[in-house]
Amino acid sequence: MSAQLKLEKRGHIAIVTMSNPPANTWTRDTLVGLKELVNELNADKEIYSLVITGEGEKFFSAGADLNVFADGDKGVAADMSRVFGEAFETLSNFRGVSIAAINGFAMGGGLEVALACDIRIAETQAQMALPEAKVGLLPCAGGTQNLAWLVGEGWAKRMILCGERLKADKAEKIGLVEEVVEQGQALEAALALAEKVEDQSPVAVTACKSLIQKGRTGTIDSALPLERELFVTLFDTQDQKEGVNAFLEKRKANWVNG
Numbered sequence: 001m002s003a004q005l006k007l008e009k010r011g012h013i014a015i016v017t018m019s020n021p022p023a024n025t026w027t028r029d030t031l032v033g034l035k036e037l038v039n040e041l042n043a044d045k046e047i048y049s050l051v052i053t054g055e056g057e058k059f060f061s062a063g064a065d066l067n068v069f070a071d072g073d074k075g076v077a078a079d080m081s082r083v084f085g086e087a088f089e090t091l092s093n094f095r096g097v098s099i100a101a102i103n104g105f106a107m108g109g110g111l112e113v114a115l116a117c118d119i120r121i122a123e124t125q126a127q128m129a130l131p132e133a134k135v136g137l138l139p140c141a142g143g144t145q146n147l148a149w150l151v152g153e154g155w156a157k158r159m160i161l162c163g164e165r166l167k168a169d170k171a172e173k174i175g176l177v178e179e180v181v182e183q184g185q186a187l188e189a190a191l192a193l194a195e196k197v198e199d200q201s202p203v204a205v206t207a208c209k210s211l212i213q214k215g216r217t218g219t220i221d222s223a224l225p226l227e228r229e230l231f232v233t234l235f236d237t238q239d240q241k242e243g244v245n246a247f248l249e250k251r252k253a254n255w256v257n258g
Contacts, residue, residue, distance in 0.1 A: 005033045006055075012048040013194045014041050015187075019055040023062035026109050028080065031087040034113075038090045045257040048202050049194040050094055052117065053101035053187050054110075060100075060126065063108025066135060084109060084141035088116040092142070092213075095206045097197045101186035102126045102168075102177065112139055115146035118209065119193065120177040122168040123186045128176065129165040149216055151176050201239040202257040 004020040004027065016037065018024040041047045054060040068080060091098060091113065100106075100114035102122040111128050114120050122128070130139045130147065138144065139160065148156035151174045158164045168180045181189045197205065207230045214223050234240045238256050246253035 005030045005037065007037060009047070010191070012046060012198050013191060014044075014047050014050045015191075016050060016052045017055050018052070018061050021056065023059045023105075024054040024056070024110070025062050025065040026084070026113075027065065028068075028083055031080075031083040034087045035083075035090045038094050042095050045202075047096060048200075048205070048257070049097040049099065049197045050091075051099045051101055051187065051190045051194055052091075052113065053190070054103050057104065057184070059104045059110070060102045060106040061110025061113060062105060063110040063112070069137070081140040084112075088113055088141045092116040092146075095209070096202065097194065097205060097209070099190040099193055101190035102128070103184075103186045108132055108139065108143075109141055112141040112143045112146070115150065116142055121179045121181060121186050121189045121193070122171060122177040123183050124168050124180055125183050126168045126171075126186075127165055128168075128171050129163070130160050131163050131165070133160065134163050147176075198255075199253075201234075201237075201243050201253070201255055203237050203239050204234060204243070207234060 004018070006017040006019050008015040008017070016034070018030070020027065020030065038050070041050060064080070064084070069077060097119070098117040100117040100120045102114055102120060104123070104126055106114055106126060106128045108130060111130055130143050132138050132143075139147075144156070144160060147159065155174050159166065166174075166176065168177065171177045172180045179189060211223060211227050211230065214226070238258055239253075242255065243253050
């Protein structure tokens with residue numbers, strides 16, 4: 001792991017901290033590192049959830065370092081857009097539950113990484129924006145698509161086309177974040193939510209998440225038969241038998257993630 005991307009495991013929870021002072025900007029190395037890290041966590045059956053946050057009290061992440069694009073090199077632009085996209089798409093496809101603990105400013109690629117997560121918890125002082133058009137660029141790591149999916153086309157256009165920056169309370173009101181907490185409490189709130197995930201069957205969570213996200217690209221007519229198919233497929237797992245019997249026996253389930 002890069003020193004700019006720290007990993008800590010607490011039981012079934014992986015905590016990823018962006019650590020690139022002063023603004024936790026993304027670099028090519030950290031983007032490649034994030035992709036590799038998520039793939040490693042996908043292979044670790046003991047990990048059920050992932051929490052990502054920023055180091056320090058001011059920034060979650062300010063996104064890309066614009067110095068990278070200062071000379072207008074299209075080759076650099078192509079490479080960076082690719083690694084940005086691959087990193088955040090890999091995060092979006094993480095088999096468990098991903099939670100962004102937004103502890104400060106989330107700008108550009110810093111907001112896009114939060115948009116790639118399943119759930120977002122923001123501290124009251126946090127501010128969010130996709131300001132790329134102000135510097136002649138555009139959000140290239142899922143921002144135009146994921147933001148519109150979450151908040152609707154109108155608010156996505158206000159933020160991307162008009163450069164509107166949102167405070168945490170407004171972000172919650174429009175559905176950009178699911179919860180707002182006091183300053184310094186985002187990580188704690190995210191960990192508390194991640195602990196609830198441990199009561200769920202990991203294989204069931206993976207199946208449910210894939211079905212929910214299928215709604216972005218497929219139709220309900222194609223998703224409903226798949227929903228029934230995956231329901232039956234769960235009967236090939238140990239967790240299905242364990243979950244039902246634990247409930248009937250009034251005890252806590254012991255998941256094996258398989």
